[in-house]
Amino acid sequence: NTAAEIYIRVNSLQTTADELRRAQPQAEASPLHSGVLKVRQVPHDWIARGLCYVQDPSTLMAVELLGAKPGESVLDACAAPGGKASYLAALMKNEGELVACDSSRHRLERMEGNLKRLGVENVRVEQVDWVTQEGPFAPESFDRILVDAPCSNTGVIRRRVDVRWRLTSHDFEAMPRRQRQILDRLIPLLKPGGTLVYSTCSLEPEENEQVAEAVAADYPELSLEESCRRIPQRDGMDGAFAARLVKQGSV
Numbered sequence: 272n273t274a275a276e277i278y279i280r281v282n283s284l285q286t287t288a289d290e291l292r293r294a295q296p297q298a299e300a301s302p303l304h305s306g307v308l309k310v311r312q313v314p315h316d317w318i319a320r321g322l323c324y325v326q327d328p329s330t331l332m333a334v335e336l337l338g339a340k341p342g343e344s345v346l347d348a349c350a351a352p353g354g355k356a357s358y359l360a361a362l363m364k365n366e367g368e369l370v371a372c373d374s375s376r377h378r379l380e381r382m383e384g385n386l387k388r389l390g391v392e393n394v395r396v397e398q399v400d401w402v403t404q405e406g407p408f409a410p411e412s413f414d415r416i417l418v419d420a421p422c423s424n425t426g427v428i429r430r431r432v433d434v435r436w437r438l439t440s441h442d443f444e445a446m447p448r449r450q451r452q453i454l455d456r457l458i459p460l461l462k463p464g465g466t467l468v469y470s471t472c473s474l475e476p477e478e479n480e481q482v483a484e485a486v487a488a489d490y491p492e493l494s495l496e497e498s499c500r501r502i503p504q505r506d507g508m509d510g511a512f513a514a515r516l517v518k519q520g521s522v
Contacts, residue, residue: 274429275429275430278303279313280306280326281306281307281322282390284321284365285321291317295317303508306331324358326354327427329472329501329508329511330511332470332499335362336470337359337466338466339363339414341363343368344368344412344414344462345414346408346412346457347371348401348417349401351379351382353382354385355417359417360386360389360391360393363393365393370408370413371394371395373399374398375398376398379396401457402449411465414462415466415468416457416465416466417468417470418468418470420449420450420453420454420470422471423478424473425475426473426503426509446475446478447477447478447482450478454486463519464517464520466516470514471512473512474510479514483514492519494516494519495516496515497514498515
């Protein structure tokens with residue numbers, strides 16, 4: 272019930288936090304993340320020029336856990352509207368190949384506009400519904416895969432007030448099944464030695480730890496190396512979960 276703060280991620284492809292703070296002294300450095308500023312309102316020209324992206328610090332956790340590097344092949348499987356994909360591109364310094372997918376054409380068009388404005392140059396956009404499609408990719412195509420899965424959104428209720436009214440007990444049974452369907456499609460696309468990060472903006476163990484642990488149990492070639500979570504009342508940011516799984520072997 273507490274109103275959320277407004278945070279922006281500084282787009283390192285275009286500018287720095289120091290430059291933005293000099294231009295707008297009311298922007299505050301955030302103790303939650305060095306690449307994030309807290310603002311009362313977002314200057315329109317910052318958005319128009321691609322200098323920043325409105326993004327809660329919790330959303331950066333999964334991208335950083337993935338550890339993408341310049342020159343790698345990276346898949347953001349559920350990418351729209353592009354906040355995590357644009358951060359991936361920044362960490363990759365626009366080098367290598369970033370493939371960004373989503374099931375909705377409308378959401379993909381919105382993401383393409385966001386990525387272009389933010390100066391992302393190494394991205395290829397594909398429309399894929401992982402629940403019903405295999406996708407146009409060969410097995411073992413990617414060094415790293417980010418699966419920011421559809422979820423109940425219980426970690427972001429303070430931003431999406433509709434969540435508390437539309438969720439039912441059935442959702443907490445249906446969501447893990449859908450999340451697992453998506454993961455089962457994507458795991459074969461990971462190269463030996465590659466890293467997959469599964470993430471949600473949910474607080475529910477049924478969608479988080481239980482899904483990651485079940486995948487690790489069912490795929491012996493995957494090891495669950497690390498998981499982390501953010502809780503609004505404890506961490507001062509939106510709720511989120513991320514788990515890193517690494518595939519055995521080497522390319």
